[in-house]
Amino acid sequence: MEELKRAVAKEALKFIEDDMVVGLGTGSTTAYFIEYLGKLIMEEELEDVYGVPTSYQARLLALEYGVPVVNLDEVDAIDIAVDGADEVDPYLNLIKGRGAALTMEKIIEYRAGTFLVLVDESKLVERLGQKMPVPIEVIPAAWRAIAEELEVFNATAELRMASKKDGPVVTENGNFILDARFHRIDDPLDLEIELNNIPGVVENGIFADIADIVLVGTREGVKRMER
Known part of the structure; x- marks a missing residue:
């Protein structure tokens, strides 16, 4: 399962460009994304990229891996937000909040120009609430x-x-x-x-009609779902 998380985190890097403000989500899959993003920044493959963290966890990881951090009130816009989810239904509605950071996640992700969700295939459900409260x-x-x-x-x-x-x-x-x-x-x-x-x-942790793209890590590779 960890390999699937790493695979979608690496795929998410393809959406990041120079001069972007990126919302940094909370959780194990997004932690890999922050790690890989920091590596690209440190190697100067990306320039002028700033992260807006959704939690102390995301902030600490960003600082650890060399992603410049700014506060929400310091930016005019967020180009893309990258985060995980606990459940994803066929219409890209989500349940989030297992990491207890749902309020700031929702504030940042609703404001982002694009909301990119990273999950492994175990998070896909036919209807929200099947597995998670x-x-x-x-x-x-x-x-x-x-x-x-x-x-x-x-x-x-x-x-x-x-x-x-x-x-x-x-x-x-x-x-x-x-x-x-x-x-x-x-x-x-x-x-x-x-x-x-x-x-x-x-x-609350229902994120309805907000996700733009969901990257799903499967044993056959990373699959893409779009609204």
Whole structure:
């Protein structure tokens, strides 16, 4: 599986040109992309390329591999954003947020001229929610009330707990993550909007109608899906 991730990360480099501002996503596949991007910059095969990170992880990796970093408020536009996904349906709707960076990811990727998604074939699903819950970033004081509100959507929600610290996962924005499992997601865009209308919800991990290109690592090579 790691080889498939590396293959799509290398393929993504073909979309990067001189003088680009690149949104840098969060996760294991995007980590390979940042590594390879830094190598091209250091070898001067790319010039004047700047990265806008979606998380501390992406920022630290960019600094480690020599990708110049700028903040979102320092750029007028983002040419392309490159990120992974936890699920991709046939219409290129996504579930993202396993790395708990969904809010900044969505801000940057909605703003990008092109949103390029990197996944391996295990992430392809017929319908969103088949394998993964929908992460929802919530104000800490409201998490229990929001979990109860999600029952209206026939969803069960669990507060995401940290693995190497006591207590819940805390996002870079100081919030909690609820992982919500829905019985069925028929209209991802409608559900994305409805979830964000719940008071106390900061953002949710449904990325509907946003991905432009998805590169899929398969055992037969990298395949390309477009909207």
